[in-house]
Each structure stands twice: as C-alpha cells, then as structure tokens.
Amino acid sequence: MPEPSALLDDERALVTELIGDQAEQWDLAGELPIDLLRKLGARGLLCAEVPSTFGGLGLDSGRSGELTAHVGSLCSSTRSIMTSHGMAAWMVSRFGDKAQRREFLAELTSGRLAAVGFSEPDAGSDLAAMRTSIRRDGDSVVVSGEKKWVTGTRYADYLLILGRDGDEAGVVVVPATAPGVELVPIATPVLGCRAAGHWNIRLNDVRLPVGHLLGGGGQDLSMLFTTALSYGRISVAWGCTGIVRACLSAATRHARQREQFGKPIGEHQLVARHLAELVVAEQVATRVCEHASAAWQSLSPEMVIATVLAKHVSAGEAARSAATAVQVLGSAGATDGHVVARAYRDAKLMEIIEGSNEICQLILAEHALKTTP
Secondary structure (H helix, E strand, O other): OOOHHHHHHHHHHHHHHHHOOOHHHHHHHOOOOHHHHHHHHHOOHHHOOOOHHHOOOOOOHHHHHHHHHHHHHHOHHHHHHHHHHHHHHHHHHHHOOHHHHHHHHHHHOOOOOEEEEOOEOOEOOOHHHOOOEEEEEOOEEEEEEEEEEEOOHHHOOEEEEEEEEOOEEEEEEEEOOOOOEEEEEOOOOOOOOOOOOOEEEEEEEEEEEHHHEHHHOOEOHHHHHHHHHHHHHHHHHHHHHHHHHHHHHHHHHHHHHOEEOOEEHHHOHHHHHHHHHHHHHHHHHHHHHHHHHHHHHOOOOOHHHHHHHHHHHHHHHHHHHHHHHHHHHHHHHOOOOOHHHHHHHHHHHHOOOOOOHHHHHHHHHHHHHHHOO
C-alpha cells in the first residue's frame, strides 16, 4: 500500500479531477451526480479514516482532515456528503459489534451511501425532546419517528437513525427502501450546500432485524450524541478551512488581475488589508483544526472540547472570509453559483449545523467554568 502522504496526494488529485469546475452548476441545479458520489465512496474517500481491512484508506484524522478541506475548497455540497457519510461509518466503527462492522463498513466503502438522522421537528440540541423510538420486539427492532434536515438523504442507501431505546438510546441502520420509510424533499432551495440532498425522514413502524441496531442499543443518549457529533464537528471544521482557502485563492487572483486607478487593486492598501485578513483566517482555521485532529488521534481528554472549538472558530472564519472575498471581488463575485457567492451562503449554514455558534459558545463557557483556575 502507498505511503499515507503519497496516497493523500493521489486522492486529492482524483477529487480535483472528478469535481473539476462543476460545483457551480451542481449548486444552481441543487443536485450532485449520483455516480460521482458512488465513485468517491467506492474509493473510500467519503470515510477515509475507515481501516484498510474494511475497504477504507486508513488515514489518520489530520490527513483525513486535509482531504476534507480540499473537497470543501472545491464543493461544499460534496464535502457535506463526505461529513455525513463519514459520520455514519464512524458510528458503525464506534458502536457496532464485529459482525456489524464487517457488514456495514464493507457497504460504506463500496459505493453505497449513508445519511445520519439527528434533528427532529422539536429536538435539535435539546436531547430531552427527542421522540424517535427504538423498540425491540423479539428478533426485530421497530423504529418510529421523524427526522428533519438530514444531509444526504436524497442519495442515501442507508439511514443511521438515532432514537430513544427505552430510558437509553441507540442507533439503527435503516435501508432507505425499507417498508415504512418515507423520504420527504424540502420544498424550497436551502440557503447553503444546496446540492447536499437535505430531506426530511418519516419512520412509520419500520421493522428490521435486530442486527441493524448497533451494538444492541442501550447506550447513554448524551454520550452517543456527543461521540457522533464530535466526528461531524471536526469534519465541518476542516471543510470550513477549505472554504477559507477557496476565498483566499479567489480574492488574491482577482486582486492581481483587476486594475483601478492604474494599478492592480491588490496594491491599494484597503484591499491589501482584506487579503491579509484572509491569510490570517486561513492560518487560524488550519491550526485549530490541526489541534483538534491531534487530540482526536491521541484520544486526549480534551478531544470533545477541541472539536467544538475547531468547529466554532473555523465556521466563523469561513463566514467572515466569504464576506471579505465578496467585498474584494465586488460584482464579479456577486453572481449566484460563483465560488465566493457559494462560500457566502455555505459558510453561513456552517455556523448553524453540528451545533450553532450559540451552542458552541455555551459548551466552551461551561468548560471554562469547570476547568479554569
């Protein structure tokens, strides 16, 4: 097998080739090509940390993060699928037994696609309000409830559904075509990541073999939720770093080429200040993500708070960088679908998903109160 660094270079090149300059048209159409996603999935690119024994690339968190950032710099909708699918694989790895890991990880590295259902109509960050139920009935498990705004549902073969298992919690792997599953498109175009296939899910007494309940269920709800979200947050953080890099590249390129008052606009001090801010943003986002990946890889006690910090900081840097890039490009960047116009919409959504800015701030403040002398 190639060295990890060489492998990463090869896979980045493949991603660049497959996505090319098509992200704009995908964004405007609100749809990704399913064959693109299946190709990425079959190469293990959508869940790059899965070990090679299960068909994955076996990348560590840092290298996986850099791959995620590269995808994010090209197409945030594709990166959103990468985050959702990777989270599904992580949950199978973390909570599944040996047989479940062997069965489902093989599926998720062969081109089959997965989405993860967290939020409900009345339950987002409020875990106590979650109503989706998981009920064991002999050698079956029955799932009932509703999930909303689930990334990747449009393309998914499997839905990993979090729900209440009595007084505890569990995750069920639900085939998207199972009897009782109803997939509901969101009626209007979403603000950002328009092609990421956000749909709602209704589960009407969906009956499955008990082997679809990861690890037999019975997990602590808060632990289950936090563990799954930690993967999602670090993936979103790296994706936001990719957005910042795309904005820096687009703004710098434009500032070199666009002339006003007899010289490139990048030589005007106020525009140069914008470029400097983008350089700082890229470095800040990269370093906080590297810190989170190092904590993740070492299983540090600070892992959870490091992922919250990375997501919060990187999403904020992406939102500010997108606004700055639009300002530098002016009307040239104001066309819907343009890389910085997409970034402006996509980055705002990143300040909401996987824990809003406000939720992240509450978690960080609570951590400070508990740990700061």
